[in-house]
Amino acid sequence: MFTFDQLAGFIAVAEELHFGRAAERLNMTQPPLSRQIQKLEKIVGAELLERDNRKVELTHAGQTFLEEARRLMALAERAPVTARRIASGRSGMLRIGFTAASGFSILGPLLEELSQIIPDVDVDLQELVTGEQLNGLLTGELDLGLARPPFDKETFDSHLLYRESMVLAVPSGHPLTLLARDISPEDFKEEPLIMHSATQARYFYDLVVRTLPFSHANVVHTVSQILTMVSLVAAKRGVAFVPHSATLLGIKGVEFLPLAGGDGEQVELHAIWNRRITNPALERLLRDLEFAME
Template structure:
């Protein structure tokens, strides 16, 4: 295998087309430079230079190899710098998982803050439900998650990003929208209900059944994504319990009504979570500098 000294010697001779000037440029004498070029040609298996007593010129193979040699030297120069930047968290990749609901609420502002703190770090976004994010954080497939509780606090550290209330999404013009008060349990006892999936949207399912007397006989659709739920409400398929951030979707044909008991309560939580065994320097630097919007 050739060395970077041999590459540097070849590039100097190829650009100067003169062994004496190339040796002077490299602060060495001509004989060792000639030996470097000979070793390089032997390693490659072909002549790169044509030389006689009067001139030096590149062979066709030498012209092709010159471009590759320059590229290799640039990479060799850049590699230590890149390694140092990655080690200090100033370069590299940060893999962030997020739920669909966080995607239309806090994700944008949070990414702006991340970009200010670690501007040269590439961000890989992955839309995942909380359970998938937990698995990714355990296996190393994710560095940071924007997820719902619960999670194992012995394994994961976290920061509460925000809390919000639940609301009732109803089709525009629905009779419940005419009430000039928060919606009570009795108001929706006979309403067709679009419900959260107990397996794919466990957090919202558990929260809703804990807070409201759900008549499961009234459930006509079970879905996992808030966007799908609100879209079904717009299609007049039923009503749905959704977090307040769903109002940001601005889907036509839907009204969002306050729920009795939610005036001061904000049960819906979103956390930034990460494995306590942080190995990504970019995440470590982010956690040191990031001022979450809730602070």
């Protein structure tokens, strides 16, 4: 195999059509350059330059080999640059998982911010429930998750992105909309309830069970996605507890009523990542976002 030095030598001679000047350009003397070209021609197996004692000319084979040589040199010069960009996190690919509910609120601004901080990084988005995200982070299929607790603090590091209160979604025209005050547990104890799945939407389920007194007897549906929930409310199947950002969905036929109390029923969205970071783009992102990395 030939060497890059030989290629550079050939390109210089092909451009100067003069061994002496080419050698000067390469900061070397003429004799080794002559030998370089001879060796290259031997390796390539074809005469590339036609030279008599007065002038140097490219052969036809030399003309096309010159193109290939230039392409090789360009590629060889670009490759380390690309590698360094990726190592520094300025380029590459970031795979982000998000829960459907996080899409309403934080995803848009976050992507906007990403394109400012790491503009050359491709972002791959996947809608996944929290459990699947954690799994992806473990296997390395995911770099960053936008999900809700609980998760293993040993394995994962996180940053609280967003905290919002729960509201009660009711069909338009429902009697409760006439109340001029926040909703209390008393108000919905008779209402048919659309509830979160205990397995698929464990975070919401746990939160509601923990902070809002309600009767399981009232539960008429069990679903895992906020969007489904709000749609069912619009269809007058019952009322539901949803995060405040669900108001952004813009579904007609639903109204959202504040809940009295105010503290315990707050839901959190975290950015979560594996403490064993291998993706330089993620590293750079976290550094630039100044997330605490305890």
